[in-house]
Amino acid sequence: MAAPRSGCVVRRALLTLKHASFRSRCSFAVSRVLYSTVYDPNEPTFDKILIANRGEIACRIIKTCKKMGIKTVAIHSDVDSSATAEGVTFIGPDTHAIQAMGDKIESKLIAKKAQVSTIPGYDGVVKDAVEAVKIANEIGYPVMIKASAGGGGKGMRIAWNDDETREGFRFSSQEASSSFGDDRLLIEKFIDNPRHIEIQILGDKHGNALWLNERECSIQRRNQKVVEEAPSTFLDPETRRAMGEQAVTLAKAVSYSSAGTVEFLVDSKKNFYFLEMNTRLQVEHPVTECITGLDLVQEMIRVAKGYPLGHKQADIPINGWAIECRVYAEDPYKSFGLPSIGRLSQYKEPLHVPNVRIDSGIEEGSDISIYYDPMISKLVTYGATRTEALDRMQEALDNYVIRGVTHNIPLLREVIIHPRFVKGDITTNFLPEVYPDGFKGRILSDGEHEELLATAGSIYVASLVKAQRFLEKSTRIPAAKQDQKSWELSVQLDDGVHSVTVSRSGSSYSVEVDGKTLNVTSEWNLASPLLPVTIDDTHRIVQCLSRDATGNMKIQYLGTVYKVRVLTKLAAELNKYMLERVPEDTSKFLTSPMPGSVITIDVAPGSEVTEGQEVCVIEAMKMQNSLAAAKSGKVLKVHCKPGDTVGEGDILIEFE
Secondary structure, eight states: OOOOSSOOOOBSOEEESOOOOOOOOOOOOSSOOOSOOOOOTTSOOOSEEEEEOOHHHHHHHHHHHHHTTOEEEEOOOGGGGGSOOSSBOBSSSOHHHHHHHHSHHHHHHHHHHTTOOBOOEEOSOOOSHHHHHHHHHHHOSSEEEEETTOOTTTTEEEESSHHHHHHHHHHHHHHHHHHHSOOOEEEEEOOSSOEEEEEEEEEOTTSOEEEEEEEEEEEEETTEEEEEEESOSSOOHHHHHHHHHHHHHHHHHTTOOEEEEEEEEEOTTOOEEEEEEEOSOOTTHHHHHHHHOOOHHHHHHHHHHTOOOSOOGGGOOOOSEEEEEEEESEETTTTTOEEOOEEOSEEEOOTTSTTEEEEESOOTTOEEOSSSOOEEEEEEEEESSHHHHHHHHHHHHHTOEEESSOOSHHHHHHHHHSHHHHHTOOOTTHHHHHOTTOOOOOOOOHHHHHHHHHHHHHHHHHHHHHHHHHHHHHHOSOOTTTTOOEEEEEEEETTEEEEEEEEEETTEEEEEETTEEEEEEOOOOTTSSOEEEEETTEEEEEEEEEEOTTSEEEEEETTEEEEEEEEEHHHHHHHTTSOOOOOOOOTTEEEOSSSEEEEEEOOOTTOEEOTTOEEEEEEETTEEEEEEOSSOEEEEEEOOOTTOEEOTTOEEEEEO
């Protein structure tokens, strides 16, 4: 809950992030309460709380308020931000702490004074690109250029040389201005291959403060977190205590009261360096609630009412393990996740999986737009051990139904089962190191390949059988070949064509795939978005996203969507004589890789460009993306102008 920099104007109480409409809906596991429900109903509290947050975090706050018997009011317009100017109680830290810790330059100076370990760098405001280059050379490459008022990975760039420093200064200052209304930048030494580990703290108005253990947040793309967990596999008790004590020292240095997060970078030798402090409820707070049993929103409300903390440091446990995956409406095959917009035509959360918690602010029919963060939900699983939590996460991701937008579940599922992640061998460079050529989806083993082919063939036959039964029932005339028990099929997958023979016995199919026989069993309810399938002794949840009369299917299997085409042997033979569609030549066009707004156009008709030259900048979700010419040539036509809103695939620039 990032708070405003100036005075807070809300009657009785305010929780604030940013103003926007949202659907007031809370999605939490009914199978297990994953955070404390302990509350003393005789303890006086607030009558009503105005919630100025949007989306999932607003719903999360409402959940606790209902538990505490507090009425809530949700606002959705900027007009309301100045409508209540008296009788103020702000739920969150005071203005001094927000301003001190919200400014990266000032917070670093305070941390140094409090003897908190900090990253070497320049502590002043960088005036321009020339000074940025000078400072970067004094610090020594690589350096991190970051917005002083930033957060969420916005306004941050890594530079390895002078040219990247100039470019990083330009983009970071523009993003900072767009996102925070403050274009001030600082430069620090970039700690190569670190872990991003943060400490949750809680303070009251009586000078008490606690650290609530750590969260491992190293799986990131574009400096934005994707997967988080608590605790970290990397920290030993001594390092955990040292980090926690420094976090509390910093909190006390600014008289911090409420929940907050002190973020650190930790190198391979467990040296840790203060990164920033977030004076709000973090996106990843649920994993801390799971392992400590505390309700952080409840604690924030109690602190705001003036109560002292009800816990001592020795009372804070690490009980079990929790994993959080941020489910985004984005395409993971493009730079590990470029935004996707659209309407959720179908949406079902996997709440039937044991020990699952989902914080979301959307529902089926909700629109994902270009104006806000594309996060759909926070999917959290809990277990007595890390292995148990990871197994449940895998099951939950397979059972999550999201249709209408592209989502990042394929990437999330691959991350949590990757041997390096399972072993705990992770840094903030995990994604580019594991996928140096970008994420391509799951690479199937031979056995998984055979499973998918058998499943596709079985779905095809099941649909034929259903259609045949429907025809018989509707016409009362026996359909031809009603006693057919075997089908010879041709299944195309990844440009390979495979012979598949399916033999049916009730709901069980014996499927021969390239000479190997597999037994496939299911209820074959093809109207359901989730299709439980047993292949030999292996249980899978697959999703048939689409299928048409020409045998084309999209099947989500082990998290990744595969395009499959199933034809009878006869249809496959006849298909050889069909004319092939000639692919459209797109080499002369630069198209937008994502929906967004045009910030700059750097060329005009007639301009000569060279390969790799920046020709325009597109902003999506407050992140600016430089688009370059794929080859040298001359600009024929520019199809957009600064300020235009463009969609994914729209033509921006045409070349001769």
